[in-house]
Amino acid sequence: MTFDAVVIGGGHAGVEASRVLAARGFKTALITFDRNKIGAMSCNPAIGGVAKGHLVYEIDALGGMMGKTADRNSIQGRRLNMNRGPAVRSTRVQCDKDLYAKTLSAEMAEQKNLTIVVGEAKSILMFNSSRELKGVRLGDGSEVLARSVLVTSGTFMGGLMFCGEDRSVGGRIGEKASNGLSDSIAELGHSIFRLKTGTPARLKASSINFSKLEKQWGDPELRRFSWRPVENRLPQLCCYLTYTSERTHDVIRSNFSRSPLFSGDIAGVGPRYCPSVEDKVKRFPERERHQIFLEPEGLSTDSIYPNGLSTSLPADVQLEFLKTIDGLERVELLRPGYAVEYDAMDPTELNCGFMSKNVPGLFFAGQINRTSGYEEAASQGLWAGINASRWLLGQEARRPRRDRSYIETLVDDLTRIGTKEPYRMFTSRSEYRLLLREDNAMERLFQLAVEESLLSPEQIAFHEQRMSAVASGRDTLSKARIRLSADRVIGLWDYLRRPEVTWESLLESGYDLGTLPDEVLERIEVEAKYEGYLGRQERELVELSKMDSLLLGNLGEMSLVNGVSTEVREKVLRARPRSVLELSRISGVTPAAVLAISRKYAQSPDSRVVSRETESN
């Protein structure tokens, strides 16, 4: 079997990567353990959330799969941060997990140019003679040959599951791990690290006393991620809120010794932002309770996902502490929670297109690049797919632009700075937060998407129509006035600047805003709320590009710069920054060091005389 590209792993990264490649006409293979688990949601039942929702909008703007699949299979959804400004409002939907995977498995099976190969990837093959990439060897010894290989193996590479004292090999419960692949990747000159993640127990809905719990319904008007309308919405379900208690914490505390996390059995670094419940109890002893969301995993399943209770304690302890929680007094487990330790790469060993700096044609994307989350994985899969296509066409990797998207911010963070713990997207990771919003994702990424031929003619037409509607709607609305009381009329613009006023609240209170699309209304609100601030971020961009043009001379050994520590010096020498801007972006390089180094080595682009250091070299 010979392909242009072979993708290892059919998770969220693998799906996006292989679809981009196949849709662009490359003959692509997708290697997976199980053709029915393509795009499975291994952990929580939600897509989106703060900053993650932004990623999903961007994925959709680039023609990706995640947004439309989530829209189609959502069983509850909410817009978060509605009491904040528009830039940090994010969409989060819960999906029927079974249907989600079914939809994707079916779509991938029908995808033109894509072959699903069921099996285990054992090693990366190289040509002995040329040391060039040859393809992938499978568990049965057969070979899948391809010019480029994309590794999107998630938690499956060297996967080891922990549940109390029990250990089992695998990347997801009931499934195999992929062993041997990481050795082969290490042999090609890559560093491998152990990371860990975890998932809570699944509870039997019929064993829970919901009647005493606080209900949480989704928004009545469900937002959608994708530009495509959804034909048939699934029935909407309700979530429930409950809390841990001191008794819960006591049970957990007295069993710390049985947690593989604390016994030292799990060596991998876990995500700080998504701690296990034993971590929470240990780190915040003063907290009397922690919030738990009980989320249904689908329409036709009895499974409840207790969000906030990820754990690797033994199954008996899990049951014991769960029973101390309101509503869960008689709870039954469908399966216990567990922790997974897995092999991950160092993404700083990749170029900004996620291609290995050591092995041309070998790409890595998703959780293997030390991230956590479906959305982060999908974003990377898309980026790797775009760049693998470019590589196959003999083009250079795309340079990510942080001011354009969260996806590119993630790429830039990972490949340039790297991360020690599983990386999750936050709005605070972007210095252009006000510019990078859900409402303008397609606008921001349209040009990129067109350049990479990622969009269908329908999506292009939709976008163009949308843009002209926004333009004319903005014109009308910015002149509109609003009657607040009998004798008080003010401009809509000024009214929208108030933090408590949103276009949604305007509609709710009965103001007639005409028949403009939501996006137009939202756009006007954004412009009103952030007036002045957007301009500032745009000005900063200009300043940055100036810094980018202030080039650094030859750093040589950079031995004698006052105020620069050995550690910083080594970092700088390793990163070899080209400009002052790149220098200032190296993690751990203090502003003081930036100034000291640029004093010594900076040269203006149009200065004819090179700095002393270069001259003497």
Add this chain to the structure above:
Amino acid sequence: MESNSLNYFRRLGQNIYAPASALGGPVVTLRISGAEINSLKKIIGDFPPAGTFSLRAILDPQTGDLIDRALVLYFKAPHSFTGEDVLEIQMHGVQSLVDRVCLSLKKIGIALALPGEFSFRSVKNDRQSLIEAEGLQQAFAVDGIDAKIASKLLGLSSEVEIRLNDLISDSTKLLQKARARIEAGIDFSEAEEEQAAEIASATTFVGSAHSSLSRLLSTHENFSRSGAEIRVAIVGSPNVGKSTLFNLLCGVDRALVSPIAGTTRDVIDVRVKSPSGLTYRFFDTAGIHEEFSDSVEQQGIARGLDWASRADFVIQVAKKGHGSSFSSLLNRDIDFQIWSFSEDKKIAEKTNDLFLDLLRDAKEAPSLVFGLLDRLHKERLKAQSSESLILSATSDRQILLIKKSMEEMSLALECLAGARPLELSGDHLMKSEEYLQAVLGNGLSDEYVGEIFSQFCLGK
């Protein structure tokens, strides 16, 4: 403005010159600095060995005419003020000759330095820190500053750096903590309970950074005011001779003097340089009395008391035998009393009180009073903690940055209070932090570095 400040970077390595001493003296020093100054040999011949000086003939590079004979000093990089090759020409201070030499320098492609360009290069080449450079600037800028204090200011720069560093980094840490809370409040919006707590603690952090900086500013304001001029209020009962003393000190009849009590109805102030060169600002106030008076006068008295309470020194004028002290009324100590129309002329060492007949001793009175004030001022300076000296070395730039930083904090607090979208508080705090970093010279944009040096005078 932008292109102007970036010029410092664009011109790096280019040869520049400027007079390093004021024109008008018998000798004028021209300083030339650059990465490659060999072209100067066309004008002065061979350079003296590095670190030494020689007498050289200065020739016009085109005609070869002799312009002047001058002492030439050569400092080889990096052992020079700018860290580049530096040549100093000490020539006769005749304007026309200096002009011809400057013209000759231009002819061989050496450009007139921008203001502060020498200092900029010295900072860029690590020859001095930004704060040292600013200390230097400050020492030149403070009018009438004592030579000892000036040298102390320069010497203090490292201490200033440490002290300010501490204060700024403490405030920065508070801002960072606040930002972390705010970001958590945004990025983990599911947990509404926790969000409210995060916002409350963010508000506390920003508030405490703001108040510690505002303490610094108010101390600085007090100090810099007194550094530039020494404020002296003259107070006393009506018609005891306050205005007579004021006029004697000012050397002019500024205040209306008459035998009628209550002649001075408002505060009159005049700046005077003392014989020792210190700048005093005297405030003549309305006579203080509690009897019935018209409202204009009452207001005048109130203003007088107000000035007096904020002055550096208060002189109470009293007639011998009628001296009830006003210190409780002013809520501060009276620094000394002048017993006007006294028979003997002396200073009581213990109390600093001065006995004078203002009319009879009119000629000597000013020197006696200034002498006393100078002495008290020096004693006070000596007693002043190094802290206030540090404050005096905090440059206008730094104060401006601190103020800007505080403005951003106030805006952030508005966002935290819900007057504007919360996420904007993050932007304000980030800006605020940048300004604080810039106080220490960290993370300065090139534009800004340029701006700092453009405030320096030519040739420094």
